[in-house]
Amino acid sequence: MRVLVGIGTIFFIVFILIAGLGSTQRVIEPPRTYRVGVLMIGDATDSSWNAAHQQGLAKAAETLDLMLQYKENVTPETCRAAADMLIADGCNIIVSTSIAFEPDMVEAAEAHHDVMFLQATGTQVRPNLVPYMGRMYQARYLAGIVAGRTTRTGAIGYVAATEIPEVVRGIDAFTLGVRRAAPEALVYVRYSGTWSDDEATKAATESLLADEPAIDILAMHIDTYGPLDVARAHGIRAIGCNAANPAYQDILLTAPIWHWDTIYEKYLQDAMKGRLTARRGLTGIETGIVGLAPLAKDVTPETTRAVRQMTQLLEDGETDVFYGPVTDADGRLRVPEGENPSDTELFDRLDWYVEGVTLR
Structure with a gap:
């Protein structure tokens, strides 16, 4: 049997359905786009x-x-x-x-x-x-161990941008790593006054190498690769900065890098x-926020083991870079034995250099 429904009836049914849906429907706001x-x-x-x-x-x-x-x-x-x-x-x-x-x-x-x-x-x-x-200073410390175990002259150069706690902290940590491996080694520092001016950083590097011709490894805390170009021209090895740039694989020993x-x-x-x-x-x-780029193929197995062992100690919290005793460049005891400087001291106030740093 066929059921005949009039037009008016259809409109009435549709109206009731819409009204019914409207009485129970919830408006769901779309998620905020970030x-x-x-x-x-x-x-x-x-x-x-x-x-x-x-x-x-x-x-x-x-x-x-x-x-x-x-x-x-x-x-x-x-x-x-x-x-x-x-x-x-x-x-x-x-x-x-x-x-x-x-x-x-x-x-x-x-x-x-x-x-x-x-x-x-x-x-x-x-x-x-x-x-x-x-805590990039931890990775710089590890890079310092590599440099200290690799240098033959005991003279390591370091070109930096500007004298602020972040940079001083990095220089000190690197030097502590160097002298852990080579207690008599010295780190010679030259400030360029710029983070990214390629010519200025090259000039600072050239000047540093002229003043200290025994330098056989160059480290840096700068955003340009000008110092590495100079290092390559002088035939010396280098420690990179911020990232491992494959364009300098021939001279890089490693680099402290960010993740x-x-x-x-x-x-x-x-x-x-x-x-x-x-x-x-x-x-x-x-x-995992900081670490070292892969070590160069010619880095000795003994150096690789030393870096791995210290990395594990740092990761486990067994020690830290500035754990005392730490003496400054003037022979003053800055961090007593068994103590560690506060984060406020390290990140906001650090304005002194550890023993082994020489400003040029």
Whole structure:
């Protein structure tokens, strides 16, 4: 039997169905889309400091399905405007990769309470501004052991950017590693006054090697590879910085390197979930944030074993680089036996050099 339904009846049924659905339907808001804005003091492809951040952020973003937007070659004079542009573009997390940007990031954080700010190597904390840093001095110490066990002259050069606690800490840690392996070795330091001016860093390196011709290994804390070009021209070995650049495999013994993804994945995920703790984050080699690039093939097996043993001790917390006694370059006991300097001393106040450092 066929049932005939009139047009009016159909409209009535549809109306009832729609009304019924409307009475029980819930509006489900789509998840918030997170866009991360990144302020870089240099080029993301520099194979050094900026590239290490870019690689770490890219890996974390892929894992967390985040969008990244970069502002490269930002300067302290342009960083606030660059941050405001990123926020205007919809970025709700801002990552600053340079301590030089911190004053403006503090201001921006106070002006944009709904945006989360992450400040690499920073010191200032706000409810929506979190500074973070890895204990790179541990990796530099390990690199120092490699240099100390490899040098034949006992003279090691070190070209650095500028005299701030981060750089002094690295020089001291490297020297402690050198002298653990070669107690009489000396580390000669020359500051270039710049992080990324290639010609200035080359000039500083040339000058250092001219003053100390016995130098047979060159280390550096700088974002340009100019010093390595000079080292190659002089036929000496080198310790890299920030990343292992394959273009210098012929002279590199190793390099202290960053694995920023280990910290970025955690911090970005916490920021997305609204549980990022507003405190300074300092993480060590046990988390994987810092480490050494693979040692050169001609590094001796004994050196490899020494590095592995010390790495394990650092990872297990059995010791740390500045565990006393530590004496400064003037013979003054700075860290008594059995003691360790506080993080405040190491990261904010360190302005002295350990025994074995000579400024040039």
